[in-house]
Amino acid sequence: MSPERKNRKTGRKRTGIIHFPEEKSNTPDQESRYKHWEKADSDNICDRYAITADTEAEEACVSDIKCGNTGKENAGKPKHRLNSCVPPGPLKDKWNYLASHLPQLPPGKRNISNIIVAGGGLAACATAAALAEQGYNVRVITRLESPRRESTSYLRGGLNASRNYANDGDSDERFFRDTMEYGGWRSREADVYRMVQLSGRVLDICTALGVPFIREDGGLLLPRPYPGGTTSRSFQARGQTGRQLLNAFHSALMRQTARGKAVIYGRREMTELVICGGQARGLITRNILNGSFEAWTADAIILACGGYSDIYNSVPTPVNGGINPLWAAYRAGAGFANPCFSLTLNGNNSRWQTVPEYYNSSQRCSGGLWTDYLLRTTIPGLFAAGESNFSVHGADCMPGNAPLQELADGLFIIPATLGAYLAEVQPRPVNEKHPAFEKAMKHAVEKKNRLLNIKGRVPPEEFHRRLAGLMRERAGFIRYSYRLQQGLRELRQLREEFYNNVLVPDINCCNTAYETALKTSVYLDFGEILIKDAILRRETCGAHFRMDYSTDGNISKPDEEANVRVWFREENRWHKNTPYREGLDIPVSEPLKFTVRKVYSGKDYVRSRASAGGGHGRNR
Amino acid sequence: MEGTGKTFSVQLRIWRQSNRHAQGHMVQYQVTGITPGMDFLDVLEKLNERLLLRGEDPVVFEYNCREGSCGTCGLIINGDVHGPGQNTVTCRLKMKNFNPGDIITVEPWRIKSFPVLKDLAVDRTALDRILEAGGFISTSLGGAPEANSLPVPKEDAEEALTAASCTGCGACIAACPNGSAALFIAAKLAHLSLLPQGVPERNARTISLVRAAQKEGFGPCCNNGACEQACPRGIKKDLIAKMHSAWIKAILSDR
Numbered sequence: 001m002s003p004e005r006k007n008r009k010t011g012r013k014r015t016g017i018i019h020f021p022e023e024k025s026n027t028p029d030q031e032s033r034y035k036h037w038e039k040a041d042s043d044n045i046c047d048r049y050a051i052t053a054d055t056e057a058e059e060a061c062v063s064d065i066k067c068g069n070t071g072k073e074n075a076g077k078p079k080h081r082l083n084s085c086v087p088p089g090p091l092k093d094k095w096n097y098l099a100s101h102l103p104q105l106p107p108g109k110r111n112i113s114n115i116i117v118a119g120g121g122l123a124a125c126a127t128a129a130a131l132a133e134q135g136y137n138v139r140v141i142t143r144l145e146s147p148r149r150e151s152t153s154y155l156r157g158g159l160n161a162s163r164n165y166a167n168d169g170d171s172d173e174r175f176f177r178d179t180m181e182y183g184g185w186r187s188r189e190a191d192v193y194r195m196v197q198l199s200g201r202v203l204d205i206c207t208a209l210g211v212p213f214i215r216e217d218g219g220l221l222l223p224r225p226y227p228g229g230t231t232s233r234s235f236q237a238r239g240q241t242g243r244q245l246l247n248a249f250h251s252a253l254m255r256q257t258a259r260g261k262a263v264i265y266g267r268r269e270m271t272e273l274v275i276c277g278g279q280a281r282g283l284i285t286r287n288i289l290n291g292s293f294e295a296w297t298a299d300a301i302i303l304a305c306g307g308y309s310d311i312y313n314s315v316p317t318p319v320n321g322g323i324n325p326l327w328a329a330y331r332a333g334a335g336f337a338n339p340c341f342s343l344t345l346n347g348n349n350s351r352w353q354t355v356p357e358y359y360n361s362s363q364r365c366s367g368g369l370w371t372d373y374l375l376r377t378t379i380p381g382l383f384a385a386g387e388s389n390f391s392v393h394g395a396d397c398m399p400g401n402a403p404l405q406e407l408a409d410g411l412f413i414i415p416a417t418l419g420a421y422l423a424e425v426q427p428r429p430v431n432e433k434h435p436a437f438e439k440a441m442k443h444a445v446e447k448k449n450r451l452l453n454i455k456g457r458v459p460p461e462e463f464h465r466r467l468a469g470l471m472r473e474r475a476g477f478i479r480y481s482y483r484l485q486q487g488l489r490e491l492r493q494l495r496e497e498f499y500n501n502v503l504v505p506d507i508n509c510c511n512t513a514y515e516t517a518l519k520t521s522v523y524l525d526f527g528e529i530l531i532k533d534a535i536l537r538r539e540t541c542g543a544h545f546r547m548d549y550s551t552d553g554n555i556s557k558p559d560e561e562a563n564v565r566v567w568f569r570e571e572n573r574w575h576k577n578t579p580y581r582e583g584l585d586i587p588v589s590e591p592l593k594f595t596v597r598k599v600y601s602g603k604d605y606v607r608s609r610a611s612a613g614g615g616h617g618r619n620r
Numbered sequence: 621m622e623g624t625g626k627t628f629s630v631q632l633r634i635w636r637q638s639n640r641h642a643q644g645h646m647v648q649y650q651v652t653g654i655t656p657g658m659d660f661l662d663v664l665e666k667l668n669e670r671l672l673l674r675g676e677d678p679v680v681f682e683y684n685c686r687e688g689s690c691g692t693c694g695l696i697i698n699g700d701v702h703g704p705g706q707n708t709v710t711c712r713l714k715m716k717n718f719n720p721g722d723i724i725t726v727e728p729w730r731i732k733s734f735p736v737l738k739d740l741a742v743d744r745t746a747l748d749r750i751l752e753a754g755g756f757i758s759t760s761l762g763g764a765p766e767a768n769s770l771p772v773p774k775e776d777a778e779e780a781l782t783a784a785s786c787t788g789c790g791a792c793i794a795a796c797p798n799g800s801a802a803l804f805i806a807a808k809l810a811h812l813s814l815l816p817q818g819v820p821e822r823n824a825r826t827i828s829l830v831r832a833a834q835k836e837g838f839g840p841c842c843n844n845g846a847c848e849q850a851c852p853r854g855i856k857k858d859l860i861a862k863m864h865s866a867w868i869k870a871i872l873s874d875r
Contacts, residue, residue: 145743148787151684151685151690153787201764205764207764207770207817208764208765209757209759210811210817212778212780212781212811215772215773220768220771221768238781240689244784247784254748254755254756255756266745457673461665461669503672505678510680510738512668
């Protein structure tokens, strides 16, 4: 037993007994009850990234990150201040408090509010169905022809709920601790607790919508155990839980489309986010069928477009993923949190049968747009739900939590907080003639033309494959500082080559090569912040395993130093004639504070991960 | 890569159609460098890269998960829906099913209600419109009762799950000489009607789904069983019989 197993703050030896904190240590943010994020130029709460680098390579990286790609000096201190807006009170009362105190839009006003949900998977269907049921006019903009083909359908795991049907001592508290443990204590605990609290109601709704979960002989639900879990709390549907959940919420959405409250616009890819007067007020999409760019206006926009795991290009990941909408939001000023957290090698194809097939659900990105407790991004009027946000980082690491997070976000949280936003802000009407729309449209067309004008010799798919190989090799599950550095250099070389030599045909109808090229060009930019983030995260936690920062296989950092690293982008001009926008990626940190202490040691954690993981994903 | 195994070449006869309204035709291409372990869709991708370099339009075909769960892919290969073999999916079809030098005919789903968008991609939103007519349980999301308050007999739950495993790929319809969506509707009806929460709307749902399918231009069931063989999920045609009986009950009931 190492002598270090003491609580850092109290100095007491950790005995495994749960340490209950006092009320006041909850760090309530009383003054700004749910005020939006603030900009404070001088005050940087957490700029911890620039602490002394310990190897030359890392020093180089840090200075490189400070300089950005343009070679210009970083403006210095990050100017974004992040306020997580977690309400005061004990952990278990926070959401109830907030939900009952938030202003709500009266039904008469919901009828005249237009909401866009970008995405088509489980989170998008649930959000759209819930909002349409409340009376909002919802437009769902998705990439495939129908939401039922979206990537949720290949989630195998289960849906977790802390109902304790198995009578094995499950409770919200235990579920919460398990989730925090799986996420390496890198999630915001209030968000995790809220998800856990809502899990029972999510299960109720799924059952009511006709999800045929496995049952006992007596006809009641049969919860199953899952790898690494301490209790049986996973509700499954014979290895096709994702398919069943998606079908259920797709049909709930179809009920709303039949009522006329929701409309699905399929085969459209979101490429730009439009900001008018500081608020997210519209999108530019590219119609896949005829290649035209379309402008959409809305009072608020919800991104539920999934993650960026396609950068690793292993089966099964979404073919085009959600990177285009995420990147559009990031370019428009939304913060991108923890891009380095992405589970890659743990995802297992059922064909390999080396691990229980339901472990497949772990192939998911834990990073995403930074959101506060109310799932608002740093752009007013832009919300992120499901995999697109980062809020419950641990959710994605634990089998069965991914669909839970998507449904909790979509069914309960977004409907409550969106109403509050609209009631407070009361967005004024805009139309597509607004200069911001014209500017965004011009940018989208310009990007397309620049891609088409390269006229190189190499198909875009080839670049995507090479990028994926590079990312798996240099920034996969197990990471070393020097390999990440090398990866960054190779990535830039690849980008250079891409912009000199990619071949994109000029076809309007169903130009899959163009879609791949666009996606790859975004991934080439995004890969850079992923690698930089991985370099800066000098610890082992969650889906990020740094060999040079793991002592004895333990998680290297104590809870007190936990943070969320959030990236902001400042874009300058086009780089020469290429479709690349020069810009500066600026990291900011949001410190995470825990009122609940860890009860397991790091070794237990690693053991649980090892028993659950193993095997290798199949690469395309 | 695939080791030192020999590679071979095949001829692909592919349906090319530049848009929804254009006249389509078959075009033959040779693809070399194929190994038996390759996916069929990989061969199409290989062909596409070559077409791209030659300055021709790549062949448009759809896929998403590449492991048979999403229902996006779907081709008629040598006249077989989803390729040779029963209960398969196009994306899991391997090239070992073909011999070197084979001429492989690749077509999109050939159904009036699924118009061809381009080449091998079809528009299957007709299925969504059928579901829109009543393929759901009308529950308000806030008013769901406690999950265990409604016991469901285990056999019913299992049967409902089998029926609900339908991915909506449209293979049953493509395989049917009548272009009938009977298996698709029957699976949906069986799934929802077997569960107690779906019982109140059963009659109305049966009538509206069947009528919606007729409206979309899908034919009547001809009982030849091709749908059952084509279904990647192995959904049985018994469900169609159950649907017919439910239909008669619904029509004769007071509604």
